[in-house]
Amino acid sequence: MPLLAALLQDADVADFVVTPDQRVSRHELLGRAAALAGELSGKRIVAVNATPGLETIVAVTAALLAGVPIVPIPPDAGDVERAHILTDSGAELINASLSRTTTSDVPPEPDPDLPGLILYTSGTTGAPKGVVLSRAALAADLDALAAAWQWTADDTLVHGLPLYHVHGLVLGVLGPLRIGSRLRHTTKPTPSAYAETPGSMYFGVPTVWSRIAAAPAAARALRPARLLVSGSAPLPVPVFDALAELTGQAPVERYGMTETLITVSARADGERRAGHVGLPLRDVHTRLVDEAGNPLPDDGVSIGHLQVCGPTLLDGYLRGDGVRPAELVDGWFPTGDVATIGPDGWHRIVGRASTDLIKSGGYRIGAGEVEDALLLHPAVHEAAVVGTPHLDLGEQVTAFVVADPVAPEELIAFVAGRLAAHKRPRAVHLVPSLPRNAMGKVQKKQLTAG
Structure with a gap:
């Protein structure tokens, strides 16, 4: 199945993607992205200034249609960070605002093993590193999340998260393009923007949910939604409880990182437990080890280093003209996080080991x-x-x-x-x-x- 399967469907969908100042149907989005894909064909790597809005969505879609890896650059990156990303990746910066023409000539589907995205880490332990994610890994993660969250084309996803991270870009944009749900990107994830935008699913980080919980009228406006998803950092228990009371449902928490995509989550039709991030997604495996690498029990008490394996792992880190494979431990990726796992498989993330x-x-x-x-x-x-x-x-x-x-x-x-x-x-x-x-x-x- 093509990575952006829903985008390529014959039937058009009006208002498929809506931002505060633009709206496009599914075919309009495909036409614009296909036209830009024609211009990108044959390039090694491209980069886009990932401002919130339709232009970034079109540019990323175009690169994926063309089979050209794309690097989204944070729009607020300073000169040093921007220069590092462009120099390190060797990417050609494209002007997304020029993607206004359309065509019906859609390129053939690229090989699923090819790189799709190159996302740069935050650089907390040194210069930001380019994480190479294959098209197959992106597809596997989105399909696993669709199963866990019962995410379908009947949904309308609302969020205002940045378009250069896993949460806002992979889940928040590529998810709708693969699954078929409508997307409403509010540009900013404010309580008023979420409250004023009807949807069935809402994505947010803890800061967003904390502000919504502190605005009771905005929180109550989300009662018609079926799923409130929190990630990218632990959700404080008081915020979890406040959302459950104000919206009528507890939020779904999930865990992941740039190198692994999303690997653990609560389920739409299952328990939602404060302070915990749920169970491994389909085909994902996890384990805890001590400092010496010895396995620790899943007893809900032992705190250990979390390792994961599965189809969502990165190809490696970009290095010059090639990719340096990640340093795995017998096939397991060391996340750098510490956690506990209960006898029932539920994970609680303690945080970064460091x-x-x-x-x-x-x-x-x-x-x-x-x-x-x-x-x-x-x-x-x-x-x-x-x-x-x-x-x-x-x-x-x-x-x-x-x-x-x-x-x-x-x-x-x-x-x-x-x-x-x-x-x-x-x-x-x-x-x-x-x-x-x-x-x-x-x-x-x-x-x-x-």
Whole structure:
């Protein structure tokens, strides 16, 4: 089946993709993308300034039709980041705003093993790396998600996420083009934009859902939807609970990363458990290992390094004119995240091994559990927990909190009354805000840099 199977169907669909200032039918989108695909044919790699809007959607679609890998560049990337991406990939930057002509001449379907997208990582551990994702991996992931979420052509997907990440681009654009659901891209993921745009599915990151939960009228406007999906970072339990109460349904959480696409998710017709991301998708396998690589039990308690394998893994990282394969461990991809897996297979992501697994006094403490406890305090709005050096303990639990006026000692005692004593913060810093990236993830290394 072609990667963009629904886009190639004979029957037209009016208002297939709608943005605040443009709307196109399925055939109009295909015609514009096919015309641009003709211009891209034969190019090695192309890049697009991935501004939110129809032009980016057309450009990515065109490259996929032409079988040319495309690199979406964040529109807010600074000069250094943009130059690195273009130089590292060797991509030719195309002007997406010129994609106005149409044609009925659609190129033949490219080989599924060819690269489809090259997505650059956030660069938190060095210069951003180009992750090469095959067309087959993209198709496998979207089909698995369609099964898990009962996602069909009868759905209307609404989101305003950036068009250069897995969440907003692969799931949020290629999903409709493969499955056939209508797409409403709101440009920005604001509570008012979501509330004013009718749909059956809504995608958001925790920051988006937190703002919607804080706007009860907007949240209640989403009651007709059948699925609210949260990802890209852990959803705080208080936000999960507030959404469930205001919208009449608990959100579906899922887990993935650029290198693996989405691998674990709750199901549309199954349980939705606060603080957990669900079960592996079809044909995806997961396991936990300790620091020495020894398997850990799925007991819901043991915290281990999460590894995954399956058809959604990257081909490798772009290097010069070729692709450097990812360093797998007996076929398993080390995600760099730590997690627990319960006897029933449900996954709870503790966080990044480098920042969210705190080793204090011989204990292994997950930062997320402490953050959730802090968020239960009525004065606390946001919380980020990290391990900081301690002469006796190795690391101590340290919290950075955005809150109404409250004494740090009160917050320490509050957590100590709800979790084991060794999990309480030994230091609490009240801050005006937490540093976040475009997808709403807290940049914890910035908190400890000073």
